[in-house]
Amino acid sequence: MPYKLTVNLPSVPEGRDVYIAGLGTFPNGGTYDISDEQDLAYQNAHTRDEGHFDFDHVAERAEPGTGGSGAYVHKLVPGPSIVEAVQSMRGVTLEEVKPEEPGIVVNVTPQDQGGED
């Protein structure tokens, strides 16, 4: 679902560029369209590694008596969605854009189009 991002830092003059890491640069005082793809890119940009050194795992696989250094096991965790992140961004708000209601669809059949039989 796309969003409307409003950047309005109170102490910063209108028009001054404000950079949000992973999202882009926005002139202060404006509202901007943010797509789902941009939200995904933001989450990817803030990916963190919550891995650990797995000493036990390596010790099991190491030959007896040789010891061994702990292998680092990665655990990549995507960052927060922009929806969550703006909660702690002073002066930045996000509004979800609801999809438009579908209109009435009229099925046009060949008989309705007239013409000679």
Place this chain on the structure above:
Amino acid sequence: MGIGVSGGGFVGLAFESTPGTYVAPTRYHPVLSEALEWQPGTIFRRPIRQSVDQIGAVPGNVGSTGTLSMEALDDILVYYLYAMRMGIVKTGSSPNFTYTATPTSTNAFPTRTLSLTVIRNSQVFGYVGCVVSKMTLAIQNDLLQCDCDILFQNEAVQSLPAPTWVTETPYGPGTWSVQIPTATQIFDLDTFSLSIDEAGASAYRLKNTGPNQGRGAQFISMGERTIQMTASRDFIDRTDYNAFQAVTPQNLTIQCAHGGNNSIAFNIPNAFKSAMQTPLSAQGDIIRSSLTYDSTIDGSGNAIYLTIQTQENIT
């Protein structure tokens, strides 16, 4: 959590409504380095008791130290001046403001305190009751750099904030106007370092309540202020040297500016040269003077005037 790099961290600041009570960051700015350190002040015991080792430890007064180094930016510098003993007058109207800071002498406390939030490897360190004990403005790497020696009351984990970064332009080559005396621009000075030292110190009182089980500073006081500038100038003739020998003060101003609405300037109205070294060094070396200026108050009672022109609207 994996091992992080410093470049992934960031620093944010906010004015505190109540000194020592955390406020989430309202402004973020790039830093060159930070080394804020919470100190336990542990008392290690060495009584005579058939041992030459420390026999135990008692929790002591919690202390603080650390320096925050950053490019001197006109929209950030004022925040840190507020955390010193400065009377700051704001003039102008949106979008262009001028902040004029002059030192105050009636209080032991700074004008305002800051909450500084430092994120290291995605871990949040919230420093409260932060004041600037010493500010140094100097040219480093051809840019105007600001180093703030910070004292704080306590540190605790806080919620992880998401920063926003405002585009700023540091001050470097081509932005300078050095005037010695004021209004007479000179072109023989290539570096300087101005320090404003408030002699801050943590004040502890006997108590059993408050942060850190009553072991924190009751307040941070400031004492005798020292304003000093070092500079390096080409040596032309004895004019300035004679003034040095005669202990003649000078009114000097150093300003850096981007256009007409963004600048950082300081004026020392009564600068006495306390040292002036003009050696013959190596054959090919230009003869230069290393100077130390010490400031005294002028007829208005001010030892320095700092003027910041910026679009930052600080309330």
